[in-house]
Amino acid sequence: SACPVDQKPFCEDDVEQLEVPLKYVLNRTVACWNAPKGCSFIGPVACLLDHYKECDFNVVPCCLCHSTVLQSDILEHFKNGCSIPQATREPTDNLATQDLRNVSKVCLEMNRAIGKISEDIMSLQSSLNRCSEDVRAEGTRCKGQLESEASRLTEQLYHLSTVCATEFTEGLQVLREAMAGYKKHVSEELCVQRNKLAEVFDLVHRSLPSPSKHERIHWYIERWAGRKNGALRTGWVRLESTKRTVCGYNVSQVVDLERMGTEVVFGCFLRLHSGPHDSQLEWPFSKVYTVGVIHPKDQLNVISYRINAGWYKDAQTFQRKKEISTASFGGPCLTTAKHLEADGFVENDALHVFLEIEP
Secondary structure (H helix, E strand, O other), rough: OOOOOOOEOOHHHHOOOOOOHHHHHHOOEEOOOOOOOOOOOEEEEEEHHHHHHHHHEEEEEOOOOOEEEEEHHHHHHHHOOOOOOOOOOOOOOOOHHHHHHHHHHHHHEEEHHHHHHHHHHHHHHHHHHHHHHHHHHHHHHHHHHHHHHHHHHHHHHHHHHHHHHHHHHHHHHHHHHHHHHHHHHHHHHHHHHHHHHHHHHHHHHHHHHOOOOOEEEEEEEEOOHHHHHHHHHOOEEEEOOOOOOEEOOEEEEEEEEEEOOEEEEEEEEEEOOOOOOOHOOOOOOOOEEEEEEEOOOOOOOOOOOEEEEEEEOHHHHOOOOOOOEEEEEEEEEEEEEHHHHHOOOOOEEEEEEEEEEEO
């Protein structure tokens, strides 16, 4: 392309486009297009068109002689038979023309300055864009790295928590099993030692002269809660101690737990068995004996029932045994399970029962 002013060639990259708002343009001060012909009008762009339509320095062609005449002289030119010479007046070097040149020069300098500012702004904008992209990329990278580290840490914590919980549960289970086994072993060992001790007592008793005071034997009923619940479930539970020798007689203690409504009634009895000294003993059994329960913290606090067997000589329970018998005699309604538990007779899930025979 060539410049319409000086006809010098240029390319599109040499063209500078300035975007100027219309309001800004309309408010600019300009000179008339006929300023070179002598018009001194200087005003806003918005008024330029109206002025130009009436400007005296407009040149129009004569339709008769085809000469150019000032618009203000066209009628006179026609009246005088095209005798008014054509408009050849050169513009005067007046103040308006000089101001117009100055304004044009200033506008050119302003355009150059604006172009330079535009270039600087574009360069700055490019730098800002690159900076924003770098910051965004770095932020994305940091975010991804943080998320990856957080995910890895979460997985490690979860794994550690799972391992700790599993090991703790397994260890606790092993400890519980060991404690249960040890408790069972100790309980069994105590029962064995208690039976051995009872046998020793019996041997000592048989080797000593007949006592002149009351003779008492003891029985500890363990797993009380389970036995009581069994009575509530089935209606009746019978418990019997090991056989012991008291005053020469081979005896055992019997406890009945019987459900009556919502209560469990506690009964305590004496049972006689055949023994090695029966031929030397008095029959039927006619001694006075007492069955009952002893408080674990106060040996004088007892719930008991005293029976004089001599009053019941015809009872099957007190006859000499020649074969196994299930007959027993005592207090069938000595107390209730609720009373025993409420008054503290049950301790560590065990109940202390006794049988005392008077000589």
